[in-house]
Amino acid sequence: MSTDSSAPRFGVDLGGTAIKLGRVEGEQLVSRLEITTPHHAEQCLDAIAAGVRTLADGSPIHQLGIGVPGVISTARLQVSNAPNLEFLEKLPLVAMLRDRLDCPVLLENDANAAAFGEAQIGAGRGVLNFMFITLGTGVGGGVILNGTPFHGPGGMAGEIGHMYTGHQRQCGCGTIGCLEAIASARAMETLAAQQLGRTLSLKELAAAAREGDRDALSVFRTSGLALGIALSQVALLLDLRVFLFGGGGAPALDLLAPHALKEMAKRCFGRCASDFQLTVATLGNDAGIHGAARLI
Ligand SMILES: [Zn+2]
Numbered sequence: 001m002s003t004d005s006s007a008p009r010f011g012v013d014l015g016g017t018a019i020k021l022g023r024v025e026g027e028q029l030v031s032r033l034e035i036t037t038p039h040h041a042e043q044c045l046d047a048i049a050a051g052v053r054t055l056a057d058g059s060p061i062h063q064l065g066i067g068v069p070g071v072i073s074t075a076r077l078q079v080s081n082a083p084n085l086e087f088l089e090k091l092p093l094v095a096m097l098r099d100r101l102d103c104p105v106l107l108e109n110d111a112n113a114a115a116f117g118e119a120q121i122g123a124g125r126g127v128l129n130f131m132f133i134t135l136g137t138g139v140g141g142g143v144i145l146n147g148t149p150f151h152g153p154g155g156m157a158g159e160i161g162h163m164y165t166g167h168q169r170q171c172g173c174g175t176i177g178c179l180e181a182i183a184s185a186r187a188m189e190t191l192a193a194q195q196l197g198r199t200l201s202l203k204e205l206a207a208a209a210r211e212g213d214r215d216a217l218s219v220f221r222t223s224g225l226a227l228g229i230a231l232s233q234v235a236l237l238l239d240l241r242v243f244l245f246g247g248g249g250a251p252a253l254d255l256l257a258p259h260a261l262k263e264m265a266k267r268c269f270g271r272c273a274s275d276f277q278l279t280v281a282t283l284g285n286d287a288g289i290h291g292a293a294r295l296i
Helices: 043-057 093-101 111-122 185-197 203-209 214-236 250-267 282-295
Strands: 009-013 018-027 029-036 064-069 079-081 105-109 130-135 139-145 241-246 277-278
Touching: 009 043, 009 111, 018 043, 018 282, 029 043, 029 282, 043 093, 064 093, 064 111, 064 241, 064 282, 079 139, 093 105, 093 241, 105 111, 105 277, 105 282, 111 130, 111 241, 111 282, 130 250, 185 203, 185 214, 203 214, 214 250, 241 250
Parallel strands: 009 064, 064 105, 130 241, 241 277
Antiparallel strands: 009 018, 018 029, 130 139
C-alpha cells in the first residue's frame, strides 16, 4: 500500500443491521456512509464495494480494512462464525472483496478493529496494553497487547462477554452467569424492568439513578459488581490496568465504575482501585471505521 500518510484510507464496520463505511485522511474521518446490511452474501459485498467506490470518488483505493462481528479465521481470510451474519460464514470474504475492488483487503473482528482505532487515535493512544469493551446488545471485547490486537490461535481472544461472573441469569450463548447477561446495555434494561416494574431505556435508567432513585442505583450496583468480577480476572491474567468502554452502555460508566473498581481492588491482590483506569472511549460509533481503515 501507499506509504503516504495523507493518502485516503478506507474502513468498513459491517454490522448485522447497518454497514458503516468511512474515508480517513490523516486522523480525520472526512466522509462516511451508512447503508442497511443486505442479508445476502453477494448483495452485501456488492453494497460494500459500491460504497467504497463512492467514498473514493475517483481516488485510488490502496487498501480496504473491514471489521466483522464474528470469529475471524486465523489466516484472517474469512469469518468462521458470525451469529448475526450467518450468510457470510466460511466464504472467502477477503478474496471476494479483493476481486470487486482490486486492492488488498484486511479482515478483523469488529471489537478488535474498534480497539485498534482507539489505540491509534482514540483514548488508547500511547497505551501499549489495554482492553476495549463494548456494552451494547451484547458485551464484546478486544485486547490490545504491545499496540496490536491479540487474536489467540483460534481468533477468539477477548470474549469477555461470556466470562462467568457468578450470577444465575441465562445468556444467549446457552450457559448461565455470563457478564453479557447482566451488564450489557440490554441486560441492564431488563434488570430495570424487573426491579422498577416499568420499561426504561438505559439513558432513562441512568437519569433516574443520577437523581438518586434507589432501585435504579441498585441495577448499576448489580451490573457494576459483575463487571468488576470479569475485569478482575482479566487484570489478574494479563496485568492490564486500562479498560476503555464503548457502545450504548458506555455513557453509564460513571454509575458502574465505582462498583467495578471496588470489586477489582478486593479481588486483585497487590493492587488498589487507583491502579485501574476505566474510561469511556473517545471515537464513539466511528471507532470501528477508524480501526479498520488503519489495519496493518
Ligand atoms: Zn454467554
